[in-house]
Amino acid sequence: MKITDIKELEEQAKIIRRGIIEQVYCAQSGHPGGSLSIADIMTVLYFNELNVNPQDPNWEDRDRLVLSKGHCAPALYSALAYRGFFPVEDLKTFRKIGSYLQGHPDKNKTPGVDMTTGSLGQGLSCANGMAIAGKLNNKNYRVYCILGDGEIEEGQVWEAAMEANKYKLDNLCVIVDNNNLQIDGTIEEVMSPYPIDEKFKSFGFQIIKIDGHNIDEILKAFEVARNIKDKPVCIIAKTIKGKGVSYMENQVSWHGKAPNEEQYKIAMKELS
Amino acid sequence: MKDEKKATRQSYGEALVELGKANKDVVVFDADVAGATKTELFAKEFPNRFFDVGIAEANMISTAAGLATCGKIPFVSTFAVFAAGRGYDQIRASVCYPNINVKICATHSGVTVGEDGATHQMLEDLSMMRTLPNMTVISASDDVQTKFMVNEIAKIKGPVYLRLARLKTNIIYEENQKFEIGKAFTFGEGTDGTVFATGVTVAEALKAQEILGKNGINIRVVDMHTIKPIDRETIIKSAQETKKLVSIEDHNIIGGLGSAIAEVLTEEYPVKLKRLGIKDKFGMSGNAEELMKYYHITAEDIINEF
Numbered sequence: 001m002k003i004t005d006i007k008e009l010e011e012q013a014k015i016i017r018r019g020i021i022e023q024v025y026c027a028q029s030g031h032p033g034g035s036l037s038i039a040d041i042m043t044v045l046y047f048n049e050l051n052v053n054p055q056d057p058n059w060e061d062r063d064r065l066v067l068s069k070g071h072c073a074p075a076l077y078s079a080l081a082y083r084g085f086f087p088v089e090d091l092k093t094f095r096k097i098g099s100y101l102q103g104h105p106d107k108n109k110t111p112g113v114d115m116t117t118g119s120l121g122q123g124l125s126c127a128n129g130m131a132i133a134g135k136l137n138n139k140n141y142r143v144y145c146i147l148g149d150g151e152i153e154e155g156q157v158w159e160a161a162m163e164a165n166k167y168k169l170d171n172l173c174v175i176v177d178n179n180n181l182q183i184d185g186t187i188e189e190v191m192s193p194y195p196i197d198e199k200f201k202s203f204g205f206q207i208i209k210i211d212g213h214n215i216d217e218i219l220k221a222f223e224v225a226r227n228i229k230d231k232p233v234c235i236i237a238k239t240i241k242g243k244g245v246s247y248m249e250n251q252v253s254w255h256g257k258a259p260n261e262e263q264y265k266i267a268m269k270e271l272s
Numbered sequence: 273m274k275d276e277k278k279a280t281r282q283s284y285g286e287a288l289v290e291l292g293k294a295n296k297d298v299v300v301f302d303a304d305v306a307g308a309t310k311t312e313l314f315a316k317e318f319p320n321r322f323f324d325v326g327i328a329e330a331n332m333i334s335t336a337a338g339l340a341t342c343g344k345i346p347f348v349s350t351f352a353v354f355a356a357g358r359g360y361d362q363i364r365a366s367v368c369y370p371n372i373n374v375k376i377c378a379t380h381s382g383v384t385v386g387e388d389g390a391t392h393q394m395l396e397d398l399s400m401m402r403t404l405p406n407m408t409v410i411s412a413s414d415d416v417q418t419k420f421m422v423n424e425i426a427k428i429k430g431p432v433y434l435r436l437a438r439l440k441t442n443i444i445y446e447e448n449q450k451f452e453i454g455k456a457f458t459f460g461e462g463t464d465g466t467v468f469a470t471g472v473t474v475a476e477a478l479k480a481q482e483i484l485g486k487n488g489i490n491i492r493v494v495d496m497h498t499i500k501p502i503d504r505e506t507i508i509k510s511a512q513e514t515k516k517l518v519s520i521e522d523h524n525i526i527g528g529l530g531s532a533i534a535e536v537l538t539e540e541y542p543v544k545l546k547r548l549g550i551k552d553k554f555g556m557s558g559n560a561e562e563l564m565k566y567y568h569i570t571a572e573d574i575i576n577e578f
Contacts, residue, residue: 115366116370119362122334125330125333126341128338129342134342159326
């Protein structure tokens with residue numbers, strides 16, 4: 001199931017966004033802002049870029065994705081559900097007791113989740129490990145890791161960045177979701193990680209800068225990334241937190257809050 | 273017990289080489305202390321399966337977790353204070369919660385690190401590690417046991433913390449002695465008391481047993497090599513059959529071996545237990561053997577209890 005048509009991918013991204021809103025609304029908790037900001041990237045990953053098999057989620061030659069900003073699980077679950085890893089209907093159980101859709105991704109509970117995440121800053125290290133294993137095992141799979149722009153304030157991210165460079169992990173593609181907001185404010189106000197591009201570049205990464213909501217740019221970035229040899233790649237995606245839902249866009253208050261019934265209806269209408 | 277002495281970190285390094293020969297999936301990580309943890313022995317033999325990640329312990333633990341999800345068996349080593357301390361949340365979130373097959377083998381535990389002093393003397397790791405669900409916690413007492421355990425933990429699918437020491441201590445066991453994880457090893461059948469020991473204190477307990485025996489006091493010594501899952505059966509049996517219980521560890525008396533035993537006794541057979549160990553203090557610089565005397569974790573301290 002590979003969608004190559006840009007219009008079709010844009011339509012799919014709307015479906016993924018509706019899945020995000022559905023989960024957060026049903027759970028009456030969760031993180032819609034950062035989930036919506038990676039919805040387009042997640043759509044391109046699961047409907048075009050990733051070599052995965054919903055019928056065999058643990059297939060050893062699959063591409064891997066580590067959602068290091070694990071609180072944006074709704075975006076991952078929505079993509080996985082619509083890609084066929086589990087029933088879409090189950091998105092309604094997100095965050096509820098007994099559900100296999102935990103508040104943060106759990107590799108043992110949810111089909112298609114490659115790494116358990118949630119404690120920020122650890123995912124890139126895990127992705128490195130998968131990429132190193134790929135090289136040791138002579139596998140051709142690729143490893144993708146999505147980092148939040150606030151998340152890269154964690155020191156471990158930079159330990160991992162050094163490591164990715166040392167081991168020339170050209171089978172690794174890092175994506176920074178640069179929506180510019182974190183819980184306590186803008187990332188500049190709280191603890192600026194800027195310039196993000198210069199930082200990763202100086203750590204040995206090839207940098208690709210894109211509009212994280214432009215499907216065509218996302219597709220092309222992944223293609224370029226695939227052909228870079230002997231060094232890791234970092235795609236810095238400029239995004240809008242809450243993208244697609246008017247009242248959530250660029251509003252830090254929607255980092256971790258659920259819509260009420262009226263807001264839910266508005267959101268679903270805007271995303272239809 | 274033999275007169276020959278060897279540090280368990282040395283035994284670990286030697287065992288890793290043998291394990292590496294037998295199992296191609298074994299990979300080893302170190303954080304810039306390969307000469308001290310003795311993983312350098314593996315590095316020399318298998319350079320392609322050895323990763324020195326530099327002074328970045330948090331990253332080391334999570335990277336190992338990533339490799340393990342792809343079928344590798346990572347052995348991760350640094351000093352205990354950095355492995356369990358700096359890597360705690362990584363061990364918790366990236367290893368134990370997802371129940372990932374990473375072996376954390378931490379050397380330089382306890383005050384027996386010696387001259388480096390308090391910052392480098394890990395006295396809280398057993399406490400921190402045994403509270404993590406899915407974690408198996410082992411504290412090896414000698415060369416033979418360490419080598420056995422390195423092989424044995426490679427067979428377990430799941431997280432393991434193996435506690436090792438810098439100080440050279442007596443070789444206790446015969447070369448081909450077998451052990452069972454979760455089953456303590458008991459020396460003697462004396463009924464005057466039981467000394468539960470682990471790691472470097474097992475040799476001390478055996479010295480005390482010999483001296484006490486000469487004075488007509490017959491105790492048994494239990495080598496609690498597995499801190500978790502704790503051997504409830506042996507603890508209860510010792511409590512029922514012997515008059516006095518003592519635990520001794522190169523670790524804070526809060527949360528370690530003594531606490532683990534006390535938890536079992538409280539629920540199953542409430543009797544008194546004297547806990548010898550570091551009494552809620554940090555360590556300090558000094559010669560390792562002098563420090564053992566200072567903190568009262570020697571054979572003499574055990575003898576004083578009888």
